[in-house]
Amino acid sequence: MPRRRRRPRPRRPGSAVATWDVVIVGGGSAGLSAALMLGRSRRSVLVVDGGRPRNAPARHMHGVLGRDHTSPLDLLAAGRAELTRYDVAVESGEVADVAGVEADASGPAGPAFEVVLDSGERHLARRLLVATGLRDELPDIAGLADQWGRGVALCPYCEGWEFRDRRIAVIASSAANAHQAQLLRQLSADVVFCSQGAVLTPAARSGLDARGIVVEDRRVVEVFADDGGRLRGIRLEDGGEWEADAVFVAPKAVPHDDLLRRLRARSMRQGGVDHVLVDEDGRTSVRGLYAAGNVVGSRSSVPWAMSSGSLTGAAINADLVDEDIRNAVDARG
Ligand SMILES: Cc1cc2nc3c(=O)[nH]c(=O)nc-3n(C[C@H](O)[C@H](O)[C@H](O)COP(=O)(O)OP(=O)(O)OC[C@H]3O[C@@H](n4cnc5c(N)ncnc54)[C@H](O)[C@@H]3O)c2cc1C
CATH class of the missing domain: 3.50.50.60 (FAD/NAD(P)-binding domain)
Known part of the structure; x- marks a missing residue:
C-alpha cells in the first residue's frame, strides 16, 4: 500500500x-x-x-x-x-x-x-x-587507513571475537591502551603491545608481562598487507616486523x-x-x-x-x- x-x-x-x-x-x-x-x-x-x-x-x-x-x-x-x-x-x-x-x-x-x-x-x-x-582520526601510520574496518579495528567487543586465537598487535595512542591489550588477551594468547613511546607504569608493564603480552617499544611505521589486501603484519622503525592478523588502534x-x-x-x-x-x-x-x-x-x-x-x-x-x-x-x- x-x-x-x-x-x-x-x-x-x-x-x-x-x-x-x-x-x-x-x-x-x-x-x-x-x-x-x-x-x-x-x-x-x-x-x-x-x-x-x-x-x-x-x-x-x-x-x-x-x-x-x-x-x-x-x-x-x-x-x-x-x-x-x-x-x-x-x-x-x-x-x-x-x-x-x-x-x-x-x-x-x-x-x-x-x-x-x-x-x-x-x-x-x-x-x-x-x-x-x-x-575517527587514525594514527598517521602508512597502510593503516587502507585496512580500517577490516584488518585494523578499534573495539575488542565489536571485532575481537573475529580474531580469537589469531596474532593481534595493539598500536597504542597512549598508555591507557594497555587495557585494550588486556581485553584482547582474553581472546588470544598472541598479543603484542606496541607502546609508540607511551610511558607505561610499572604496574601496567608487569600486568602485560604476567599475561604473556609482549611489549614492543620500537615504533611502528607501517601496516602491510598481502597481494590480496589481507593484513599481514606491522613494520618497525628499524625494519623489524611482527606478523599479525589484526591490528587494534585507539583513534x-x-x-x-x-x-x-x-x-x-x-x-x-x-x-x-x-x-x-x-x-x-x-x-x-x-x-x-x-x-x-x-x-x-x-x-x-x-x-x-x-x-x-x-x-x-x-x-x-x-x-x-x-x-x-x-x-x-x-x-x-
Ligand atoms: C570500524 C567500526 C566498527 C564498528 N563496529 C561496531 C560493532 O560491531 N558494534 C557496535 O555496537 N558498534 C560498532 N561501532 C560503533 C558504531 O559505529 C557507533 O557507535 C554508531 O555508529 C554511533 O551511531 P550515531 O548515530 O551516533 O552516529 P553515526 O552512525 O556515525 O551516524 C551519524 C550520521 O549523521 C550523518 N551526518 C553527519 N553530519 C551530517 C550533516 N551535517 N548533515 C546530515 N547528516 C549528517 C552521517 O552521514 C551519519 O549517517 C563501530 C565503529 C567503527 C568505527
Whole structure:
C-alpha cells in the first residue's frame, strides 16, 4: 500500500518553508531511534542524513542483540523502512547551516530553528536534534587507513571475537591502551603491545608481562598487507616486523559538532577533548536544542547510540507536550 505521508504545513501562507515538530540531523542509529519515538508520538519529523555512519567501513556489526554479525547498513535500512509507518520523512543530504529564529508572532510560542540543507532547501523546526556522530582520526601510520574496518579495528567487543586465537598487535595512542591489550588477551594468547613511546607504569608493564603480552617499544611505521589486501603484519622503525592478523588502534574521536557549536551550545574540556554538554535527556544548554549518540559521547556501540537516541526522542516529545499545554492554556485566554 502506498505510504500516506503528511507533509508539514507551511508556517505562513505563501511561504515555501515547512515547519516540522522536529528536524533530526543525522540518520544513524541514534537519529533513527529518536525519529521512531517521535513518529510514534505523532510528531512530524524530518531526518536529514548524509549517509556516512561511523561503522560504514565494517562489513559486519557485532554485539547488537538480534543483529549480531549482520551488515550495519542493513540495520539502518531496516530502521528507515520501519519509519515509513509514521509521519517521518527521511531525506538524503547534508545540513549546511542552522540558526535559532524568532518564533512567529502569529503562531504558537516556543523556540524555533531554521535548518538549511546543502541543496539550499530550508526547513523550520520547533525542536532540533543533532545526531551527527563522530570521525575517527587514525594514527598517521602508512597502510593503516587502507585496512580500517577490516584488518585494523578499534573495539575488542565489536571485532575481537573475529580474531580469537589469531596474532593481534595493539598500536597504542597512549598508555591507557594497555587495557585494550588486556581485553584482547582474553581472546588470544598472541598479543603484542606496541607502546609508540607511551610511558607505561610499572604496574601496567608487569600486568602485560604476567599475561604473556609482549611489549614492543620500537615504533611502528607501517601496516602491510598481502597481494590480496589481507593484513599481514606491522613494520618497525628499524625494519623489524611482527606478523599479525589484526591490528587494534585507539583513534582520536572528533565529534561532528559544528552545528551545535554554531548555536552556541556549552561545552567542557574532558580528557583533552572539548565536548558539547548534554544532560541525561540529551538537552544542550540551548533551549530546544538536543544532541544524541556519538556526537556527544564516544562509546563505540550501536546499542548505546540507539538508547541515547531513543531516550532523547522521548524527552523531546515530553518537552513539546509541555509547550502544547502552555499554548493551549494561553489560547483559551
Ligand atoms: C570500524 C567500526 C566498527 C564498528 N563496529 C561496531 C560493532 O560491531 N558494534 C557496535 O555496537 N558498534 C560498532 N561501532 C560503533 C558504531 O559505529 C557507533 O557507535 C554508531 O555508529 C554511533 O551511531 P550515531 O548515530 O551516533 O552516529 P553515526 O552512525 O556515525 O551516524 C551519524 C550520521 O549523521 C550523518 N551526518 C553527519 N553530519 C551530517 C550533516 N551535517 N548533515 C546530515 N547528516 C549528517 C552521517 O552521514 C551519519 O549517517 C563501530 C565503529 C567503527 C568505527
